[in-house]
Amino acid sequence: MLSVKEIDVCYGKAQALFNVSIHVKKEEAVLLLGRNGVGKSTLLKSIIGFLPPVKGSIFFNGKQISGKKVYRIANGGIAYVPQEREIFPDLTVEDNLAVAEHKTQNGIWNIERIYQFFNPLAKMKKRLGGNLSGGEQQMLSIGRALMTNPKLLLLDEPTEGLAPLIVRMLEEQINKLKKSGIGILLAEQNLQSAFKIGDRAYLMEKGSICYEGSTEDLMKNKDILNRYLGIR
């Protein structure tokens, strides 16, 4: 479904990604793992179009998307949940969801469905986005992305800074999304969470991919986990 081929990405003159290639198949959950600052968020931003690659290409469902405008890439079926959540603070929960509504032929997501999926949001429809807790904002951010009825969901550290109870709830819900057929590309530092979700994993180091394999294999590979993630 998604194929990133040998891309280089720069912030101005500073190169952040070097010859990165990854792919995500339909209905697959893929992990992007690595320490802080290795380029996980940059890769997601490049896929959604905020940082177009200076070299290489990105394809989605066979069509080249690199170089296209962000809204066109998003319209093609990719939804992005940023690390900072980026809820519209002056809009109510309901309006945050309403602005994102994007009806597609086979789209199953609408506001009522989001409220069923993230139950706590149903009780705060009229609350302003800026007045929500971190966990509530994260639910809203994912809910808002789902309102576009995506085929692929880019999640940037969704569990960061959240209470364990909320993290567990998000893990369950993201797994449900995976089962519903949405492809997931998840950048995460919380390995416990990530391993519960991912089918395959890419490890990143200094802007490059340094390991690729199934989550199962990675969990057993103590040497790699130690070398790139500092886990003994």
Place this chain on the structure above:
Amino acid sequence: MDLSTVVSYLLIGISRGMFYFVLAAGLTLILGVLKIINFAHGSLYMLGAFFMYTLIGIMGKGTGAFFLSAAAAAIAVGFISLAIEQLFLKHLYGKEHLMQMLLTYSLVLIFGDSIEMIWGTGYHTVAMPKLLTGSYSFLGAYIAKFYLLFLISGLLTVILLWLYLYKTKLGKIARAVATNRSMVDALGINADATFMYAFIIGGILAGLGGAIASPAVNITSQMGDSIIIKVFLVVTVGGLGNIWGSLIAALIFGISESFGVLIFPRFELVVPFVIAAIALILRPRGILSK
């Protein structure tokens, strides 16, 4: 000073405030959504008045013709705003603010000279329609009927803007764009289209302001210069980009202008500016800023 005088000056102040709001709402909407300081807002106001002058000349002096001309003038300015946005502004989104300011300032010069070429350098007037001549009595105070036009236009602007911003998807997107444009893009929404609508609405409001002011002012190629300073002040005191802040600031400005004439007749021009300065000292980022 008796009650009827106070009521009379208060009503005049509120009406003038509502007039300032019609202009300030458009300017602050453009500022909030597009993040562009539109110096040409005064020119669009001026164009509204000149269109009104020409349209009244064609349609006649009846009350119906007056309102029809005002609507047509506002819409015509809306079309000019569309052309400005599509031909020029569109290419400057995301560029340096200086470029955008230079463009809108150059439009001020272009419109100023174009108006002199088309309508001449003299002043023109629009006759007050019959319905708006004379005065109403309210709590013993006499208010010129004409002020009702400002009041109603202002109230209509409040209601329509509220409906647009809070009840339509387009308006909600405009509010979202005002806080986080890139996230709006990431949701598959073409924010450029939102910019276009906001600029057109801002232009229509400026044109409407010029049209309704036309019977009360001399229509000249400089009429935009003096008003734009007041409107910028209203927008700043209200909080840049904050429409409801502009409403409060416009009312404060209008009322202080009105009572300035009554209480400090020798300093009437200064009073609203002093009040605005005090408001900015107390709330440097504007009345409704966060």
